[in-house]
Amino acid sequence: MKAARSIVCLAALMLLSSKTVLADPIDLTKARVVNLVRDKQVLRRSLDVLQQEVKKRSGIQLPVVAKLPDAGQPIIVLVEENDLSLLPAPLRALAASMPEIKRDGYKLVADRNTVLIVGKDARGLLYGVGRLLRKLEMRTGKLSLANNISIASSPTYPIRGHQLGYRPKTNAYDAWTVAQYDQYIRELALFGANSIEIMPPRTDDDVTSRHMKLPAIDMIREQSRICADYGLDVWMWYPNMGMNYTNPDSIKKELAERHEIFANVPRLDAVFVPGGDPGDLEPDALFAWLAKEADVLHKYHPNAKIWVSPQVFRPTTAWFDAFYKHVNNEYSWFGGVVFGPWIKVPVQEIRKRIKPSIPIRHYPDITHNYASQYPVPHWDLAYAMTLGRESINPRPHDEKAIHNAFDEYGSGSISYSEGTNDDVNKFVWSDQDWSPETPVIETLRDYARLFFGPDYAESGAQGLVALEQNWRGNLLTNESVDRTLMQWQALEKTASLALLQNPRFQMGLIRAYYDAYTRRRLQYEMELEAQARDQLRHPNAGKSTDAIRQARIILEKAWKSPILPEYRLRCVALADSLFKSIGAQLTIEKHGAMSGRGNFIDNIDIPLNDSPWLLSQLEPIEKLGNEQQRLLEIEKMLHRTDPGPGGFYDYFGDPASWHRVVSDVSWADDPGGLKSPRISFGVGLVGEEWVDEIKATGFRGQITPRVWMKQAQALYDQPLKIAYSELNPAASYKIRISYTGRFRSRMKLTTDDGSVIHDFIQTGEQPIYEFDVPKAASADGSVTFIWACGEGERGSQVTEIWLMPK
Numbered sequence: 067m068k069a070a071r072s073i074v075c076l077a078a079l080m081l082l083s084s085k086t087v088l089a090d091p092i093d094l095t096k097a098r099v100v101n102l103v104r105d106k107q108v109l110r111r112s113l114d115v116l117q118q119e120v121k122k123r124s125g126i127q128l129p130v131v132a133k134l135p136d137a138g139q140p141i142i143v144l145v146e147e148n149d150l151s152l153l154p155a156p157l158r159a160l161a162a163s164m165p166e167i168k169r170d171g172y173k174l175v176a177d178r179n180t181v182l183i184v185g186k187d188a189r190g191l192l193y194g195v196g197r198l199l200r201k202l203e204m205r206t207g208k209l210s211l212a213n214n215i216s217i218a219s220s221p222t223y224p225i226r227g228h229q230l231g232y233r234p235k236t237n238a239y240d241a242w243t244v245a246q247y248d249q250y251i252r253e254l255a256l257f258g259a260n261s262i263e264i265m266p267p268r269t270d271d272d273v274t275s276r277h278m279k280l281p282a283i284d285m286i287r288e289q290s291r292i293c294a295d296y297g298l299d300v301w302m303w304y305p306n307m308g309m310n311y312t313n314p315d316s317i318k319k320e321l322a323e324r325h326e327i328f329a330n331v332p333r334l335d336a337v338f339v340p341g342g343d344p345g346d347l348e349p350d351a352l353f354a355w356l357a358k359e360a361d362v363l364h365k366y367h368p369n370a371k372i373w374v375s376p377q378v379f380r381p382t383t384a385w386f387d388a389f390y391k392h393v394n395n396e397y398s399w400f401g402g403v404v405f406g407p408w409i410k411v412p413v414q415e416i417r418k419r420i421k422p423s424i425p426i427r428h429y430p431d432i433t434h435n436y437a438s439q440y441p442v443p444h445w446d447l448a449y450a451m452t453l454g455r456e457s458i459n460p461r462p463h464d465e466k467a468i469h470n471a472f473d474e475y476g477s478g479s480i481s482y483s484e485g486t487n488d489d490v491n492k493f494v495w496s497d498q499d500w501s502p503e504t505p506v507i508e509t510l511r512d513y514a515r516l517f518f519g520p521d522y523a524e525s526g527a528q529g530l531v532a533l534e535q536n537w538r539g540n541l542l543t544n545e546s547v548d549r550t551l552m553q554w555q556a557l558e559k560t561a562s563l564a565l566l567q568n569p570r571f572q573m574g575l576i577r578a579y580y581d582a583y584t585r586r587r588l589q590y591e592m593e594l595e596a597q598a599r600d601q602l603r604h605p606n607a608g609k610s611t612d613a614i615r616q617a618r619i620i621l622e623k624a625w626k627s628p629i630l631p632e633y634r635l636r637c638v639a640l641a642d643s644l645f646k647s648i649g650a651q652l653t654i655e656k657h658g659a660m661s662g663r664g665n666f667i668d669n670i671d672i673p674l675n676d677s678p679w680l681l682s683q684l685e686p687i688e689k690l691g692n693e694q695q696r697l698l699e700i701e702k703m704l705h706r707t708d709p710g711p712g713g714f715y716d717y718f719g720d721p722a723s724w725h726r727v728v729s730d731v732s733w734a735d736d737p738g739g740l741k742s743p744r745i746s747f748g749v750g751l752v753g754e755e756w757v758d759e760i761k762a763t764g765f766r767g768q769i770t771p772r773v774w775m776k777q778a779q780a781l782y783d784q785p786l787k788i789a790y791s792e793l794n795p796a797a798s799y800k801i802r803i804s805y806t807g808r809f810r811s812r813m814k815l816t817t818d819d820g821s822v823i824h825d826f827i828q829t830g831e832q833p834i835y836e837f838d839v840p841k842a843a844s845a846d847g848s849v850t851f852i853w854a855c856g857e858g859e860r861g862s863q864v865t866e867i868w869l870m871p872k
Contacts, residue, residue: 097140123204171220196256200512225478227261234275237485237664241277241649263301290331306345342378349388360399371401428479460490554578662758719776728787746779777865807863818850
């Protein structure tokens, strides 16, 4: 079905493209806007949007008339489908000849000197204006459009939006003014968004920040008003932050807060209450509370619904059974189920467990790079350490793949966003919710044409694609990183001052410089590490301390003689500019970022090689009084990963070892890793559930080997399987395992023949474990190791394996 629809769509696009190329563009520089929309509730702000956005980019003020001028005058006509009778016969016939449109749909047709926009309804008119703005060539004093454009389009899914939370935990939103929210919501609507999700003042966050221009209670009222002005739906993410939802006094307090919040916002169409993260409740208590919350909600917004997600950090079968029972009761106040981060069950299974009449809304995490719903597949550790979890992250092709893997199971999506870092992803996702067949490059060309200018439609779009390619594969060998910087530097040289100061352009530019700087540093520092190791391998007789001192000098060159300072300075300057323009908080001290929330400039100098661990090991070795003992400890350090003759060593943070990881499901079918293994980052600290940044520190605070920061992972109770072949059938083996990662789950290890290597153990207290492998398990020259967690655990994590003959 999807394939057939794609072929039809592709053919239509090819036909449209060929017509556009052959026809001369329409000169709209002196065009008039003919407004035939009589109902102000339909027109809303669509006319203002058209005039204002054109004037910003061209300086042209399009005049508005209420009647069609004489023939020959270029015109842009706005009309509602119900009023097609107001058009002259030729235009009426042209509109009628186009395919039928549905709710929120529009027709956009350009013929000779006329551009016609027909809106099915108020939103359809706005989206038609949006598509026109995306296709217009707007230059100073000049306005044109490719001729023979003919588009009749209606959205595939009814829910299309993004979360814009005004709270300190975001990396920019808390610094915005009312005008900035208005502009951003408008721009999202130009690409088909019809919903904006806001947040109450009290969440799992601070109440205020140094950046906030208004108290949160006032800003969410403004956000709601802005959406109402544009005719967009307003959702509210409202977690349960109270201590008790069964105690009458606690309930009374919580309901009083809901009265205040719901009365404060002029429009509210839906409330999304997560089942957990934060606010874990048992389903019986959760749904009893939601019924009370619904009564308050309907006092101020009678048609609003409450949606809920089965989102819980440590889920059990009993919890889900009770949840689905309540969902399938179809309470009158219930809107549907939300599928988002940290939901154990794939959306396909949720669709099977709930009644067909109950809608599912996707809540995709488009903002995070790791420790998230859809992490970057096999992301290089150097990127995870520097760019971190919440950096500027255009992933256009990944986002389309993720969207299209699951879109058919829901009614659309409202994305999980923490700021401007995921800006490109928002526009890609909105276009996919409108039509999953939309080519990514079409969205990116429209994005670049509208926000960078028509001269950068192609080069800007390809530059964004190149940034995504920077994150593919091994950073050390990814030569495209340097080419990406060349592309962006070429754009930088030709850009006007206005474009150089454009925040969206700067977000692409800073990533290009940062990625190239990180790659060059990684190459430099890995070479220094190799030199230091060579120095330690071949000390002069009786001179091990000299070798240690020389190795230290070599390793310290990384920060005492840094490379490419001009790249670093460019990144810092761009970060400062982004803070001034859009409040992007890329450092903690200077910009007021929260740790792990987009402050990647703070990590620009973090060591990328194993120097922290090597130096921490060399310090006590140097103090040993016995030369022979020093040499033994140095050799032990240098041979840490050596499995010995006939042995095997694998590091599962390295894609080269993933041929051993067993999976029957591809990333394309399971990008969230709910049914297949994926990578994860972090060493794990005793007593800490969450670590904001990836550093070589773990367990009780000691410095650890670099590799312990990245591991293979299977979520929840999914087994993690790692297979070895070509073993010696006559040999007996022992297995050494490093268990690192932030989950610290209770894990059991067995083999494919049923042998138990170890029963459930609580990981996280120590990194290295060693066990005998029963000879029967590898008697045929192969063995598959299988890790499993107990119910309610977060998942299995395995970093290294040494499989060694006894």
